[in-house]
Amino acid sequence: MMTSEGKPEALDDMMVLDLSYANFSGNITASFFAESGAEVIKIEPPEGDPSRIISPYGANVKDVGIPYLMESRNKRHVVLDLSKPEDRENLKILATRADVLIETFAPGEMDDWGIGYRQLRELNPGLIYIAITPYGHYTAKGKEMAGMPWTDLTSQAESGLAALIGDLPNTPEPYNWPTRAGFYAAGYTSAVGAACGGLVASFFKRRTGEGQMVDIASADAYASCVGFPPTIGYVWKKPRFRYGTLDYGLCPYGFFKCKDSYVAIACFRDQDFRAAMRILGKWKLEGEWKTLLDRITDDIDKVKELNNEVEDAVGKYTYDEINEKFSSFSVKSARSKWRGGGLPVTTKMLTPKEVLQEKHWQVRGSFAKVEHPTYGIVTLPVTGKLSKTPLRVKWLSAEIGEDNEYIFKKYGLVKNTPGESHG
Structure with a gap:
């Protein structure tokens, strides 16, 4: 310190x-x-x-x-x-x-x-x-x-x-x-x-x-x-609407409920998404949602469908179990050249009291x-x-x-x- x-x-x-x-x-x-x-x-x-x-x-x-x-x-x-x-x-x-x-x-x-x-x-x-x-x-x-x-x-x-x-x-x-x-x-x-x-x-x-x-x-x-939504609206000719707990630029990228708390899961790159799906046992989703453009669309129902799949998988575990799964995979991935195996990020959502502790x-x-x-x-x-x-x-x-x-x-x-x- x-x-x-x-x-x-x-x-x-x-x-x-x-x-x-x-x-x-x-x-x-x-x-x-x-x-x-x-x-x-x-x-x-x-x-x-x-x-x-x-x-x-x-x-x-x-x-x-x-x-x-x-x-x-x-x-x-x-x-x-x-x-x-x-x-x-x-x-x-x-x-x-x-x-x-x-x-x-x-x-x-x-x-x-x-x-x-x-x-x-x-x-x-x-x-x-x-x-x-x-x-x-x-x-x-x-x-x-x-x-x-x-x-x-x-x-x-x-x-x-x-x-x-x-x-x-x-x-x-x-x-x-x-x-x-x-x-x-x-x-x-x-x-x-x-x-x-x-x-x-x-x-x-x-x-x-x-x-x-x-x-x-x-x-x-x-x-x-507010960042880039005004520019998106100007270029795309469509306003950026409210997405609730979803994200309009990355997916999955949000809070998911596990057995005992909430966990944040962020997949920035395509290989991060593939890694997350393997960790969660959702292999079948890799092909259907292969690229970021497949996963991000103005079709909210499609985005919700993918998030529901992730939520279903996460809900079967406690936070410690989820963290162990992602951490052990990420350590192996980080050691590989260019992190080609993907490096999805997870962390527990803390309350202000927990932050102090x-x-x-x-x-x-x-x-x-x-x-x-x-x-x-x-x-x-x-x-x-x-x-x-x-x-x-x-x-x-x-x-x-x-x-x-x-x-x-x-x-x-x-x-x-x-x-x-x-x-």
């Missing part, structure tokens, strides 16, 4: 202002910078960021929602009331020292306060200004919908993703309705785009000294997850346990393993205004709002 002990942080010379408000995209974007050593200052109004209370099933720790608690890692929490001129001046002081500013307000709102990109770049030409909104800043719709709050659901609807998720069109209503992705993925997809854009802008700044605006629309970010992820250090005097021990995911500058979680800090004293003193701000130091 890689450790961070004695190793530098890649962004320890960077200061980031996190002004995200009622929007997890901004919180998560700032977390990417914070894990790499940037000084991230989370700025909230006196009542706090509304994101604090959003949590699955209402689960919270000391009245702080678990998602917000996760995204508070390595951040300093400061209260600035941007409705007051004196605190807008404080923000300007911080912005002159900042490398990156992240905000999620409606297009034009920061400009109306005199602290938008146009105004702040006059004070700091090297500022990288990341704005995350539902529709972006520079279109008619972006301006028309400026007052609409950010939601993951509307981003899924506007990106085309929801139209692709759900059961087969010929399933009785309401079971054939579109289905949203099961978690708030827009927060993460937007954050990845924003963080990547911010880092690319940082490279440009180091070459030229110039900052720039990074304009992220959540629906844009989600549309990148999985030894492999523990050895990799994929989760960090952080102890906080108020919130107790909190387990957080840490993605990416960098050998020279590993990501790390150093602390959690989620009290409103917890770091006011420290930040006000460090940057010479005018003290208008009381707050406790992080220490």
Whole structure:
């Protein structure tokens, strides 16, 4: 397992202002910078960021929602009331020292306060200004919908993703309705785009000294997850419809129920399919479904027929039995030149609880346990393993205004709002 002990942080010379408000995209974007050593200052109004209370099933720790608690890692929490001129001046002081500013307000709102990109770049030409909104800043719709709050659901609807998720069109209503992705993925997809854009802008700044605006629309970010279906529809002249648990590009490629759990089976190449059929004792299917084009068609009934054959075979075994069959065959196949015997992939579907208990992820250090005097021990995911500058979680800090004293003193701000130091 890689450790961070004695190793530098890649962004320890960077200061980031996190002004995200009622929007997890901004919180998560700032977390990417914070894990790499940037000084991230989370700025909230006196009542706090509304994101604090959003949590699955209402689960919270000391009245702080678990998602917000996760995204508070390595951040300093400061209260600035941007409705007051004196605190807008404080923000300007911080912005002159900042490398990156992240905000999620409606297009034009920061400009109306005199602290938008146009105004702040006059004070700091090297500022990288990341704005995350539902529709972006520079279109008619972006301006028309400026007052609409950010939601993951509307981003899924506007990106085309929801139209692709759900059961087969010929399933009785309401079971054939579109289905949203099961978690708030827009927060993460937007954050990845924003963080990547911010880092690319940082490279440009180091070459030229110039900052720039990074304009992220959540629906844009989600549309990148949709992938090639829009292009398929344009070229093929047919829309890609919902396929339920089936896949429209590979077959078999999905989850199948065995005696005691579910198993994922993926056959990417023709030889992988042949190998899977031999392992499952379905030799007769090799000839009828010989090539990928035989197995993939817009005839859903034909695709279902093949998947039903696989499901019937898998259902006779436990997961361990299936895994042993595929693993022993795959080891032999991997040793053969060009893997000509095929290498079908299988793995068990794990619940989130099982993921936390999985030894492999523990050895990799994929989760960090952080102890906080108020919130107790909190387990957080840490993605990416960098050998020279590993990501790390150093602390959690989620009290409103917890770091006011420290930040006000460090940057010479005018003290208008009381707050406790992080220490």
